[in-house]
Amino acid sequence: MDQSSDPSPAAPSLRNLHILEVVATEARPITATEINAVLGLPKPTIHRLVSNLELEGYLSRHLDGRAYLPGPKLREMMLGVMRAGQHQLPRREVLMRLHEKVGETCNLSIPDGDAMIYVDRVETQWPLRIALKVGSRVPLHATSAGKAALAQMHEPELLRYLAKARLVAHTSQSITDPEALRAEIAAIRERGYSTDSEEFVSGMIAIAVPVRDRSGRFCATVSFHAPMQRLTLEAGRRYVPDLQKAAEELADLI
Numbered sequence: 001m002d003q004s005s006d007p008s009p010a011a012p013s014l015r016n017l018h019i020l021e022v023v024a025t026e027a028r029p030i031t032a033t034e035i036n037a038v039l040g041l042p043k044p045t046i047h048r049l050v051s052n053l054e055l056e057g058y059l060s061r062h063l064d065g066r067a068y069l070p071g072p073k074l075r076e077m078m079l080g081v082m083r084a085g086q087h088q089l090p091r092r093e094v095l096m097r098l099h100e101k102v103g104e105t106c107n108l109s110i111p112d113g114d115a116m117i118y119v120d121r122v123e124t125q126w127p128l129r130i131a132l133k134v135g136s137r138v139p140l141h142a143t144s145a146g147k148a149a150l151a152q153m154h155e156p157e158l159l160r161y162l163a164k165a166r167l168v169a170h171t172s173q174s175i176t177d178p179e180a181l182r183a184e185i186a187a188i189r190e191r192g193y194s195t196d197s198e199e200f201v202s203g204m205i206a207i208a209v210p211v212r213d214r215s216g217r218f219c220a221t222v223s224f225h226a227p228m229q230r231l232t233l234e235a236g237r238r239y240v241p242d243l244q245k246a247a248e249e250l251a252d253l254i
Contacts, residue, residue, distance in 0.1 A: 015049055029067030060113055069113045091253040095122045098246040102239050104226035109145040116145045130204050141167050141181055142174045144196040144208035145221040151188040152210055152218035173198040193240050197233050205233040209243045211250045222246050
């Protein structure tokens with residue numbers, strides 16, 4: 001996709017779109033050099049365009065200070081696309097079937113830098129519920145969705161995250177020690193699903209599994225959360241096969 005010699009007036013705008021396309025389709029933070037390996041632009045051009053996109057809010061810097069992720073404006077665009085006609089989308093039907101099995105709020109989340117962002121959900125009908133609307137960003141270290149995402153990182157990337165992340169205590173159960181979180185991630189990798197036992201919201205439990213796209217790359221998580229008064233964590237584990245089935249169905253839809 002070599003645009004370096006394109007003389008048309010639209011070339012700068014197309015180059016920006018091509019950069020955003022590369023960043024949005026990657027399942028990890030990506031550097032300007034890696035972006036340019038796809039686009040083949042002059043080195044000064046790629047750095048200027050990437051810097052401008054960061055300044056305008058379409059790209060954000062990763063924790064390592066070198067790589068880029070979708071910024072707030074690009075995330076909002078992506079959310080808008082995913083929300084469009086959501087009641088007709090097959091992925092909504094997958095969440096509905098999962099909700100019918102579990103009886104609790106079921107969520108689809110995607111990685112967003114140092115957080116996860118809810119892109120779709122089916123709410124429980126129970127009066128007692130935890131309200132986290134679509135578009136909410138939640139921390140990686142204190143949620144089942146976030147820890148499921150951390151478990152998909154290669155070890156060097158996880159170590160960089162642990163070295164730089166602020167492991168804020170949202171409740172008394174939040175994991176704030178890097179070594180303890182690393183041990184938790186190892187356990188998640190072993191069992192294939194992650195849990196949240198009052199780590200983000202007191203009185204709430206959650207379980208999540210990873211969703212992979214058709215090429216096998218991690219791209220999202222599917223999860224449910226519930227008040228402990230209604231569903232204990234141990235009781236919730238019986239729905240892990242249902243989560244895994246939903247993840248398989250979602251793999252062809254994301």
